[in-house]
Amino acid sequence: MKSDIFDPHKSFLSLKILWIVVAIHFAIAAIFSILIIYNSNLTPSYDYAGFNNALNIFKIPLGILALIIPIVALLAANHRSEQTKEQMRLASENNNFSNFYKHTEEFESYLTEHEESKTKISLPRKFHRLAFPGAKHGNFKVGERIVSKIDEHLLDIILESAGLNDQQKWAEAADRLDFLIQRYAETFYIKSYYSSTSGNSVPVFERTVFIPDGDLKNLIVSVKIISEKIRDALLFDERYEPSELLTEVIEFDYSKIPSSNITNASNYKPFDFRALFMEKSKVI
Template sequence: MSNWFDPNKSFFKLPVVYLTIIITIIVAVVVSFFIYKYSNLYFKINYVGFNNVLEYFRVPISILAMLIPIVAVFAANHRSEQTREQIKISSEQNNFVNYYKHLEEFLKYFKEHTTKDVKFKSHNRLHSVLFPLAKKGKYHIEGSIIIRITSAIDDVYHLLQMLNNEEIRINKENSVAKIKNILLILNDLNELFDVDVATTNVHKGSIGSSIAIEKRVGGLNYIHSDFCRLINELNAIMKFDSGFIGFFNMNKLTKIQKCGISVNYTPVNENYM
């Protein structure tokens, strides 16, 4: 229907309007022609003659009269479409203004409520990741982001439990696999939130080599240390959304911070990685 009543066109330039008017007039003219052609009519210039015209041409006049309600309905629909378009434009303008206001407040909140332990390359990108629908007027944190982070906490917690299991520690190959999984989880979050990995203790290159992991200053505990700092920072940042009360499994993060990685790690063949 909106295609028929384009709000950006004037009413009488709408195809549906001028075609309806033209077709109706043509039909009325054709009917009038047949009435005149096949009827024995003559016109008198007096009240009787004018009355007869109205009587004889009642059908074509009625056809023309139908244009009045039809055009009125079309005009109402056109005004409705114009009103809808104005509301849409106004809403888009409000969303535009509110988006940048939301971004401004987010950046202000970020500076006031973060520890700066984690460096993000772009605060604007961080905002767009956490609030992907902000430009459409929806200022709540994306649910999939919360699920992704809580899942990461669960996964790292279980991997660390397995790493600190004596039977797992004996099997160096299994140990290396678990450490690699933790690194993959950490790097996945670093990439998602555009973390400046140059400021972290473990960077992406660490995944490629077991020897590279061991050579990091401070040993393997830096892996989970970077992870905990990132999650704590995100937890603080995401509370900018008043509807976000924190990750439900933060108790596991506390345990991750306390337990660390106690595996007695020694260099193994890099093929394990």
Template sequence: MTLKKDRFDPHTSFFDLAIVRISFGALSFLALIALSVIIIMSNLKPNFSYEGFNLFLIIFRFPIGLLALLIPVVAVLAANHRSAQTKEQMRLTKKQIKKTQKQIKITTENNAFSNYFKHSEEFEKHIKPRTLEIGITSKNPRKLHRILFPDAKQGVFHISKPTLEKIDADLEIILQASNAFSDSKIMERGTKFLYSIMSSLPTKYNFDNPTINKDIAQEFGTNSANQMIIQAINNFARSIIAALEFDEKSVPTDLLRALSEFNYNTLRHTPLNFKEGVLTFNLRDEVRQIVERYQAEAKMAQTYNQEISASA
């Protein structure tokens, strides 16, 4: 007998299954037919002694055997029914799990989407007054937010190391072009190129620097023009730091801090670097010295903390 899956509907009770009822009916009917044939074709007389009961079992063992078949048949059918119910329960469980996972995903995406816009809105409130204090305007804080927090839509609201590395790479472009400050022969041409960098680079971060974007009144290669360019670099670095401060756990790189703190007016004039009224200097060396000071201060602080811990 071939047992079809639809004969074991897991949603139907066992004794309501058609195959169970047919099996009961068929075997009972056959047993009844066999019993009737034996009674009709045999010359039987009632005997209620033990011999009569023993003889009854012998005479009617075929119909009794047919009825006895109901036990293994029912067991097989019940096992198949339980198997179908188990499979159905597993299917429903998997379906519910997928549904729950889908709901969790939708909820998570909705929360991330909502948190993203809330984070972007708060960032805009943070950056606008800070940049105005510095003297730079943030033209589109939302675009700056996407640059600093590229994974914010996925719920990542911190400044990543790759983001800081990209900022340092842009600062390195400034340092490379700043070699023009150290050589009076190429200063005019080189500072003009650096000026163009400082006109375009802040735009990448959606900053508008009025100092650098206005028509330059000084000639390139002069102290006043150089000072103006350095001020533009200072303001750009300070604006980036102001944006990074929105992430309380973010720490600006030493290079970024050094460029924000470098002061053109502190440069010493010596016979070697001040000739024909023009001051030359190596911005990379000046920045390196500031970075080395940061590192020395950090090392001293670490040593001090270790000594305090050891004495406690």
């Protein structure tokens, strides 16, 4: 039976279904009584024999009325069941609500305790919502969506980095790569992810690409910095296991990438990060 019929927020006597059932039984009993009286030659008698006879004559209408008692009891039991379920639902919601905010606060404290560098998650609560989509419902496991999202961003960046191996078009490739890295950081609310605040700005079309310390290698290193911050935040869930791709990006030996100072564009040394990464990768 639907809970809107047995509204748990209403008293039992306020339920329409109760009075509909009672009215139907009274109506049927009244119809049978009228038919009996109309089609029988009855004489009123107010002694004990008359009352006993009346009970016998009207036993069908009385039997119909008697059915009201067990039916009402059944309705009352169902209504109590709906009220109990509603109480349990509210208790569960309140418990989930309390646990959600406790989990959020503990997550923020965890981030504060593990701030060992200037790289930060600028909006911890939004990151928490992204990382733990089921938290409001009592599920505090890292969501599958964020895991796949991280891999999608990393794959785009790694594939695009191949353009840095072009002596003539490296600036355009750096522009596209910088855009992807910024998008990666912004998606997960990461800020201050450059290895250095000093560097060179390279104008490319209508954009300006900032190169930390003027070394294009540092643009690639920033991917590791962002990835480490995301991984460390997600490790708040002790059940979380970083994806193979994320682990490979973090553990990659970035010393293999040659320094490419862009102070003088003619001295730029092309390098193929994608090829270097794929040499050891088991994922790509």
